[in-house]
Amino acid sequence: MTPWLTPDWPAPENVRACVTTRAGGVSAEPFDNFNLGDHVGDDPAAVAENRRRLTAGLACRPAWLNQVHGVEVARADPSRVVEADASWSSTPGVACTVMTADCLPVLFCDRAGTRVAAAHAGWRGLADGVLEATVEALDVDPGELLVWLGPAIGPQAFEVGPEVREAFVAQHPQAADAFVASQRPGRFMADIYRLARIRLAAKGVDAVYGGGLCTVTDSERFYSYRRSPRTGRLASLVWLI
Numbered sequence: 546m547t548p549w550l551t552p553d554w555p556a557p558e559n560v561r562a563c564v565t566t567r568a569g570g571v572s573a574e575p576f577d578n579f580n581l582g583d584h585v586g587d588d589p590a591a592v593a594e595n596r597r598r599l600t601a602g603l604a605c606r607p608a609w610l611n612q613v614h615g616v617e618v619a620r621a622d623p624s625r626v627v628e629a630d631a632s633w634s635s636t637p638g639v640a641c642t643v644m645t646a647d648c649l650p651v652l653f654c655d656r657a658g659t660r661v662a663a664a665h666a667g668w669r670g671l672a673d674g675v676l677e678a679t680v681e682a683l684d685v686d687p688g689e690l691l692v693w694l695g696p697a698i699g700p701q702a703f704e705v706g707p708e709v710r711e712a713f714v715a716q717h718p719q720a721a722d723a724f725v726a727s728q729r730p731g732r733f734m735a736d737i738y739r740l741a742r743i744r745l746a747a748k749g750v751d752a753v754y755g756g757g758l759c760t761v762t763d764s765e766r767f768y769s770y771r772r773s774p775r776t777g778r779l780a781s782l783v784w785l786i
Contacts, residue, residue, distance in 0.1 A: 548566055548568035548569050549563050549564060549565045549566055549568075549569070549602075550563065550564040550565075550566065550695075550696075550758075551563060552564070552652060552693040552695070552754070552755060553693075553754065553755070554691055554692075554693045554754040554755065555691065555754075556654050556658075556691055556693075557654065557656065557657070557658030558658070559637075559658045559785055559786050560654045560658050560661060560783065560784075560785060560786075561603070561605070561783070561784050561785075561786055562652050562654075562693065562781075562782065562783040562784075563603055563781070563782050564650065564695050564696060564779060564780070564781045564782075565579055565581060565599065565779050565780045565781075566579065566766040566767065566779065567579055567765070567766060567767065567768065567777070567779075568766075569595075569598060569602075570591070570594070570595040570598065571591050571594050571595060572587050572588065572591040572592070572595060572777060573588070573591070575773060575775050575776055575777075576591070576776065576777040577777075579595050579598075579777070580592060580595060580768070580776075580777025580778060581595055581596060581599065581644060581777070581778050581779070581780045582644055582646075582777055582778030585775070585776070585777060585778060586775065587777065599780065603640070603782065603784075604638075605638055605639070605640040605782065605784045606623035606638055606639055606640060607623060607640045607642040607780070607782060608621035608622050608623045608632055608634070608639055608640060608641060608642055609623075609626050609642055609644075610626065610627060610628070610629050610630065610631075610632060610642070610643065610644075610665070611626050611627065611628045611629070612629070612630050612643065612644065612665045613628055613630065614630065614648075614665075614667050614669045614670045615628075615629070615630050615670060615673070615675070616630065616631075616670060616673050616674050616675040616678045617629040617630060617631070617678075618630075618631040618632065618633060618662070618664075618675075618678050618679050618681075618682040619631070619632045619633075620632065620633060620634065621633060621634040621636075621639050621640070621641045621642075622639075623639055623640075630643070630664065630665045630666075630670050630675050631643070631662060631663060631664035631665065631675055631678065631679045631682070632662065632663060633653075633660060633661065633662035633679065633682050633683055634660070634661055634662070634784065634785070635659055635660050635661075635785070636785070637784070637785045637786055638784060638785070638786070639784060639785075640782040640783065640784035641661055641662050641663035641782065641783050641784065642663060642780055642781070642782045643663045643664060643665040643780070643781050644665070644778040644779065644780050644781075645665060645695070645696070645697065645760075645778065645779055645781065646760065646767075646768040646769055646770040646776055646777065646778050646779065647667075647697060647698040647760050647761065647769050647770045647771050648665055648666060648667040648670075648697060648698075649665075649666040649667070649671065649694060649695065649697035649737050649738070649741060650663065650664070650665060650666075650694075650695035650696070650697070650779075650781035651663070651664040651665075651666055651676060651679070651692060651693070651694055651695070651741060652692065652693045652695065652781060652783040653679060653680075653683060653690055653691070653692050653783070654690070654691050654783060655683065655685045655689050655690055655691070656689045656690075656691060657685075657689070658785065659685075659785075660683050660684075660685060661783040661784060661785055662679050662682065662683055662783070663781055663782065663783050664676055664679045666737075666741060668705065668709055668712075668735070668737065668740075671713075671737065671740060671741060671744065672709075672712040672713055672716070674744075676741060676744050676745055676748070677744065677748050680745075680748050680749075680750060686749075687748055687749030687750045688749055688750075688751070690750050690752065691752045691754070692745060692750055692752065692753045692754065692755075693753075693754045693755040694738055694741055694742075694753065694754070694755035694756040695755060695758070695781045696758035696759070696760050696763075696766075696767050696779065697737050697738070697758070697759070697760055698737060698759065698760055698761050698769070698771060699757075699758075699759030699760075699761060699762060700725075700734055700735065700736035700737075700738070700739075701734065701759070701762070702759060702761035702762060702771065703734060703735045703736070703737060703761075704727050704729070704732050704733070704734055704735075705724075705732065705733055705734075705735045706731070706732060706733075707731060707732075707733070709733070709735060710724045710733050710735070713740055717743050717744065717747060719743055720739075720740055720743055722739065723735060723736040723737075723739040723740045723743065724736075738756035738757065741753075742756075760772075760779075767779060
């Protein structure tokens with residue numbers, strides 16, 4: 546039994562998904578202990594062992610990405626690392642994989658259990674359309690998609706400037722409801738979960754689950770870049786069997 550999280554969503558029986566936590570690995574502080582990011586300054590040997598444990602524990606082949614807060618969606622390929630912020634797959638055993646430490650991981654599958662996808666959505670990628678691009682890449686009726694929102698920075702911790710609010714409200718006026726004034730003048734507290742739901746609904750995706758797990762406040766289970774810039778990365782994976 547792994548110490549990781551299993552999404553609570555009505556996915557088909559042949560769809561598997563997982564979100565790692567800090568538990569189960571060998572990394573030393575401040576990456577303790579299941580860091581999967583190979584770009585954060587951790588011991589490469591520790592990261593390699595953690596990734597080996599991940600693959601063995603889940604019996605799948607993760608397809609890692611070089612994430613750049615963009616909107617590129619790639620076909621998941623475990624044999625190479627491509628620059629993208631989302632991937633999709635129709636191949637059993639190939640896990641679409643994104644890493645996060647406050648940004649929003651978003652997992653997708655279709656109701657027929659033929660395609661899956663994973664997207665990394667920080668506010669910039671979310672505003673630029675990474676979720677919409679992922680829906681397009683899956684190439685199925687949006688009404689046939691199921692989505693799960695993983696652990697991310699919660700609305701009580703996500704303070705942003707007016708330019709962030711403007712970027713979302715300019716595209717979807719109802720996004721104004723996802724921002725409340727913070728205690729600092731001119732700043733806002735943003736609800737990234739609500740923003741994701743608004744954008745998915747506008748694309749025709751209404752079956753959205755998850756949300757509510759805050760990476761900043763739950764330091765025992767999750768890494769958080771905002772809480773500690775020198776930290777590890779969680780992985781969110783989805784695959785077919």
